[in-house]
Amino acid sequence: MSAAAEAHGHDHHGPPPIHYSSRVSPLVLGMFLFIGSEIMLFGSFFTVYFFDRVVNHGVNGHWPPAPFERPAFVAGINTAILVTSSFSMHWATTSVKRGNRRGLQAGLVVTVALGLTFLLTQVIEYHRLHFNTGDTSFAATFFGLTGLHGAHVLVGLTILTIMMVRAFRGHFSPEHHHGIELGGIYWHFVDVMWIVVYVTVYLI
Helix, strand or coil, X not given: CCHHHHHHHHHCCCCCCCCCCCCCCHHHHHHHHHHHHHHHHHHHHHXXXXXXXXXXXXXXXXXXXXXXXXXXXXXXXXXHHHHHHHHHHHHHHHHHHXXXXXXXXXXXXXXXXXXXXXXXXXXXXXHHCCCCCCCCHHHHHHHHHHHHHHHHHHHHHHHHHHHHHHHHCCCCCCCCCHHHHHHHHHHHHHHHHHHHHHHHHHHC
């Protein structure tokens, strides 16, 4: 073996670098696959809701069945809150990519504050309702869908709170911001899913 070959052999240690077949980061792709499974979970709840509506709609000719009323106005305010939080999350994501640390911090703080406001408003709404999960199938599916989404908001807030603490500690940069990007994707999913829940449960 020549000296050049020996030198080349000594320069390479370990396995060769990984070559990805897709331009999408494996972390981002994994998040999209996870969201796909979450969509199927929500889909099963929507299926139950629509089945209940088809079966029971003919009882009194309108939906929801009497004497239930849906707090559409409060839910509309909550929708505006959550949509606004999606914009602030986008602000945080674009800020970290540009190296704007203050923008990242402010965007996350606003997003977390709006998310908490959404959850608090939903809890207050639950306490003001005059029915509970065990009253009828409508009540069960109503709390099932809105409660499932509320649980996802809570998970998203937990993730974003951790990201916010890390942002104030200077853990993110334009080169290392995958945590913010993944948290943002999940939060946008929560936002879009709420719009679907709002239209389905409160408006239609």
